Amino acid sequence: MPIRExxxxxxxxxxxxxxxxxxxxGAIAQRLAAELLKLGASVEFDEAGTAVGGExxxxxxxxxxxxxxxxxxxCAHMDTVxxxxxxxxxxxxxxxxxxxxxxxxxDDKSGVAIVLECLRACQEDGLPHPPxxxxxxxxxxxxxxxxxxxxxxxxxxxxxxxxDSDAAGFVFTRAPGSTLVEVVVRGRAxxxxxxxxxxxxxxxxxxxxxxxxxLGRIDExxxxxxxxxxxxxxxxxxxxxxRLRGEAxxxxxxxxxxxxxxxxxxxxxxxxxxxxxxxxxxxxxxxQPMSVGDDAPIMQLLLAAAAQAGRTxxxxxxxxxxDANILNQRGLQVVNLGTGMRDIHTTNEWLKVSDMVAAAxxxxxxxxxxxxxx
Ligand SMILES: [Zn+2]
Numbered sequence: 562m563p564i565r566e567x568x569x570x571x572x573x574x575x576x577x578x579x580x581x582x583x584x585x586x587g588a589i590a591q592r593l594a595a596e597l598l599k600l601g602a603s604v605e606f607d608e609a610g611t612a613v614g615g616e617x618x619x620x621x622x623x624x625x626x627x628x629x630x631x632x633x634x635x636c637a638h639m640d641t642v643x644x645x646x647x648x649x650x651x652x653x654x655x656x657x658x659x660x661x662x663x664x665x666x667x668d669d670k671s672g673v674a675i676v677l678e679c680l681r682a683c684q685e686d687g688l689p690h691p692p693x694x695x696x697x698x699x700x701x702x703x704x705x706x707x708x709x710x711x712x713x714x715x716x717x718x719x720x721x722x723x724x725d726s727d728a729a730g731f732v733f734t735r736a737p738g739s740t741l742v743e744v745v746v747r748g749r750a751x752x753x754x755x756x757x758x759x760x761x762x763x764x765x766x767x768x769x770x771x772x773x774x775x776l777g778r779i780d781e782x783x784x785x786x787x788x789x790x791x792x793x794x795x796x797x798x799x800x801x802x803x804r805l806r807g808e809a810x811x812x813x814x815x816x817x818x819x820x821x822x823x824x825x826x827x828x829x830x831x832x833x834x835x836x837x838x839x840x841x842x843x844x845x846x847x848x849q850p851m852s853v854g855d856d857a858p859i860m861q862l863l864l865a866a867a868a869q870a871g872r873t874x875x876x877x878x879x880x881x882x883x884d885a886n887i888l889n890q891r892g893l894q895v896v897n898l899g900t901g902m903r904d905i906h907t908t909n910e911w912l913k914v915s916d917m918v919a920a921a922x923x924x925x926x927x928x929x930x931x932x933x934x935x
Pocket of ligand 1: 638669701725
C-alpha cells in the first residue's frame with residue numbers, strides 16, 4: 562500500500578509534540594514548511610498572521626502536477642485548543658491518546674499528517690497527480706480567523722478537501738451558518754435597601770426576556786444559546802447594566818433570521834414591561850451555512866475515490882463550523898473529510914491510527930483520480 566501507516570503515525574506523533582496554540586503556530590509552521598520543501602513544493606506565508614496578531618500567517622504550498630489538470634486544494638489547520646502545550650501522546654496499539662493533562666491535538670494534526678503522508682506516497686510511488694495546493698491555516702479555533710484572512714490571490718485551486726472533523730468514513734458537506742449575538746440591557750441604578758422603587762433592574766429585564774425565549778435546539782436545523790452573562794455592581798445596588806453574549810445557528814438562513822428576530826422581540830417585549838429599561842443589540846455574522854450536493858464535482862470525485870480505495874464515505878451534516886464554511890462562502894467548493902479524531906477539545910482526546918490511514922487512502926485515490934480531471 563502506498564500509504565505507510567508507520568510513517569503516518571510517526572509524523573502525527575512528531576506534530577502533536579510541537580506546541581501550536583492559536584496565534585503561536587510559528588514552530589509547527591516551520592516544521593511543515595520543511596516537510597513540504599522536501600517534497601519539492603514551493604512554500605509561502607500570507608499576511609494573516611499580522612492581521613490577527615499571531616506569530617505566522619497561513620502556510621500556502623504549491624506542488625507542480627504531473628498533469629495540467631485543475632488544481633486541487635488540501636486544507637487543515639495548524640492551531641490547537643487549550644490545554645494544548647506540552648502534549649505527551651500515549652500509544653496503546655492502534656489508539657493514540659493524550660496523557661490526560663492536555664488535549665491530544667488530533668484536531669487538527671490528524672488532518673495535517675494525512676495531507677503530508679498523501680503527498681509523500683504520491684511522490685515515492687510516482688503516482689499521477691494534478692497541481693496540488695496545500696493550505697495550513699492559523700487560528701481556526703479562534704473563529705476561523707486564518708481562513709477569513711487567507712490571501713486567496715495566492716491560491717489557484719477552487720475545489721478540494723478540508724480535513725477537520727471527527728467521524729471517520731464521513732464527509733461533512735453541510736454545516737450551519739452562525740451569528741454572534743451581543744445584548745446590553747440597561748436599567749437604572751438605585752440603592753437596593755433605601756430606594757429600590759427608583760431603580761430598574763437590568764438583571765430582571767434580561768431574565769424576563771430570556772424566560773420566554775426559544776433556546777437550545779429550535780428545530781432540526783437551528784440552535785440558539787446564551788454563552789455568557791455579566792452585570793451588576795454590588796449586592797446593595799439595583800443593577801443598571803447586564804451584558805449577554807450568545808449565538809444562533811442554522812443550516813437555513815431564513816430560519817436563522819427568524820430566530821434572531823425572535824430574540825430581539827423577546828427583549829423588546831421585556832423592555833416594554835419595564836419602563837426605564839433599554840437594550841442595545843449587536844449581531845455579527847460568524848460564517849454562512851455551507852451545503853455541497855452529492856452531485857457536485859468534488860463529491861463525485863470523492864465518492865469515486867472511496868470506491869477505488871475500497872472504503873465507504875457517506876455525506877453528512879454537522880452542527881459546527883470550520884474553515885470549509887469560510888472557503889465555500891468565499892467561492893471555493895470544499896467538503897470536510899473526517900480524520901478519526903475523537904473527543905476533541907477535551908483532555909480525553911484520542912484517535913485510531915487505522916482511521917487516519919483510511920482517510921489518507923481515500924485522499925490519495927482522490928488525488929490520483931484528479932490527475933486527469935480538467
Ligand atoms: Zn479543528
